[in-house]
Amino acid sequence: MRLARPLENLIDNLLKLPTIGPKTAQRLALYILKMPAAEARQLAQAIIDAREKVFPCSRCGYLTDIDPCFICRDETRDTSILCVAEEASDIIAMERTGYRGRYYVLNKNFNLMDDNNLEDLNLDSFINQLASGEVKEVVLALNPDIEGEVISRYLAGLADGHGVKATRLAHGLPVGGDIEFADEITLRRALEGRKEI
Amino acid sequence: MYYQSRSLIIKSMDYRESDKLVTLFSEKEGKLKAIARGIKKPGSSLRACVQPFCHSLLFFHQGRELDLITQGRLLDFYGNSREDIKRTLHCMYIMELLDKSLMDRAAMPRLYGLTLSILQYINNNGLNHLVLRYFELQLLIQLGYRPVLDKCVNCGRQGGFKNFCLEAGGMLCPDCSAGEQNGIVLYGEVLGLLKLMAHGNLNTLQRVQASGAALEKLELFLERYLEYHLERRFNLKNTIRVLKKSLS
Numbered sequence: 001m002r003l004a005r006p007l008e009n010l011i012d013n014l015l016k017l018p019t020i021g022p023k024t025a026q027r028l029a030l031y032i033l034k035m036p037a038a039e040a041r042q043l044a045q046a047i048i049d050a051r052e053k054v055f056p057c058s059r060c061g062y063l064t065d066i067d068p069c070f071i072c073r074d075e076t077r078d079t080s081i082l083c084v085a086e087e088a089s090d091i092i093a094m095e096r097t098g099y100r101g102r103y104y105v106l107n108k109n110f111n112l113m114d115d116n117n118l119e120d121l122n123l124d125s126f127i128n129q130l131a132s133g134e135v136k137e138v139v140l141a142l143n144p145d146i147e148g149e150v151i152s153r154y155l156a157g158l159a160d161g162h163g164v165k166a167t168r169l170a171h172g173l174p175v176g177g178d179i180e181f182a183d184e185i186t187l188r189r190a191l192e193g194r195k196e197i
Numbered sequence: 198m199y200y201q202s203r204s205l206i207i208k209s210m211d212y213r214e215s216d217k218l219v220t221l222f223s224e225k226e227g228k229l230k231a232i233a234r235g236i237k238k239p240g241s242s243l244r245a246c247v248q249p250f251c252h253s254l255l256f257f258h259q260g261r262e263l264d265l266i267t268q269g270r271l272l273d274f275y276g277n278s279r280e281d282i283k284r285t286l287h288c289m290y291i292m293e294l295l296d297k298s299l300m301d302r303a304a305m306p307r308l309y310g311l312t313l314s315i316l317q318y319i320n321n322n323g324l325n326h327l328v329l330r331y332f333e334l335q336l337l338i339q340l341g342y343r344p345v346l347d348k349c350v351n352c353g354r355q356g357g358f359k360n361f362c363l364e365a366g367g368m369l370c371p372d373c374s375a376g377e378q379n380g381i382v383l384y385g386e387v388l389g390l391l392k393l394m395a396h397g398n399l400n401t402l403q404r405v406q407a408s409g410a411a412l413e414k415l416e417l418f419l420e421r422y423l424e425y426h427l428e429r430r431f432n433l434k435n436t437i438r439v440l441k442k443s444l445s
Contacts, residue, residue, distance in 0.1 A: 005387045018214070019214045026352055090315055111208075112286075112432065113208055113297075113433065115430075115432060145249075149282060153440060158443065184245060184274055184276075185245050185248060185273055192280075
């Protein structure tokens with residue numbers, strides 16, 4: 001069925017968003033049309049503002065509208081510990097744990113079989129922070145997959161070159177999980193990383 | 198329609214919110230792509246079965262465009278290789294070779310069996326560069342690029358020639374190689390190893406002691422031969438070199 005051109009355009013643009021299929025895009029577009037004009041304008045302005053005013057922090061790579069970001073400005077944080085994460089969303093998860101050190105976000109999708117190179121990772125600010133002598137420990141909080149492991153080893157090598165200790169998050173069973181249903185790879189890692197109680 | 202097949206997982210990439218698009222090398226169907234639903238969720242029972250270079254028995258539902266992985270059972274995850282970054286990267290390199298050289302939906306049971314035995318060998322005995330080179334050469338042979346090593350590929354003249362032509366895929370006699378610009382000089386230990394790898398099997402090969410210089414030359418030769426005929430660059434080799442430099 002033929003739709004009004006602006007509506008079709010809106011649906012086409014919503015379809016570009018992740019997890020949005022044709023039906024959801026159509027439902028969202030029709031909902032936007034029913035919104036009060038002021039709210040629709042506010043939504044459009046919020047998208048423009050976020051796109052124009054938010055950028056990665058020059059020191060840690062976290063998404064911010066002021067440079068350095070509020071985490072890097074916070075003087076109550078422990079500057080001797082630096083947590084390396086893949087994405088800004090990982091920082092949000094780490095903050096919920098009560099971690100009070102600093103961060104470094106790689107902001108880059110790295111795939112071993114694509115034309116990615118470890119040397120293309122933007123690590124200038126990371127290396128400067130290591131060289132400053134302030135950082136005593138680097139916590140590698142990367143996803144527990146092969147790409148995460150490779151980047152961790154590479155960064156650990158760089159940290160070692162500056163005399164900085166590198167640690168990584170433990171691998172193991174999720175809290176509330178059931179050992180019976182745990183897969184062999186996770187269980188093996190959990191067994192290797194067991195702790196005395 | 199439902200079907201099942203033992204499969205080696207080549208790679209997976211994000212697909213929708215919690216799904217992954219898995220590229221795998223199945224025993225019955227060859228290389229194919231299939232969707233694994235919900236495997237990013239912690240409770241997913243499929244997650245371990247679709248990790249790169251895992252050997253799993255997978256159950257599929259045939260879809261219109263992409264098949265769906267409905268169930269799976271892990272057969273081997275090569276735990277020793279997974280604990281060692283060098284072995285992990287070399288196993289991933291084998292997966293990259295498969296990914297970039299195989300056609301979709303073309304079953305290759307002999308190559309499948311060979312890949313399993315190489316992964317098993319690396320897991321049990323550690324990294325052996327000669328075994329990796331053996332896999333590269335056997336892959337080329339299975340794809341129809343067997344190098345002609347004991348006679349001139351052009352005129353068929355028998356003899357111990359030294360000039361290998363990538364384009365022709367074999368040795369050239371002095372008459373045929375006149376004016377040839379891109380020849381590779383192959384002789385002595387390197388040529389002997391190539392002949393052994395082309396006709397021997399994994400059992401004989403693991404008893405062979407090769408010199409470091411010959412292994413290095415063999416690696417460079419096979420890298421050029423692979424890149425020339427498959428017209429692909431293999432990124433894992435570069436990552437292995439970078440990481441080796443950073444860890445040394």
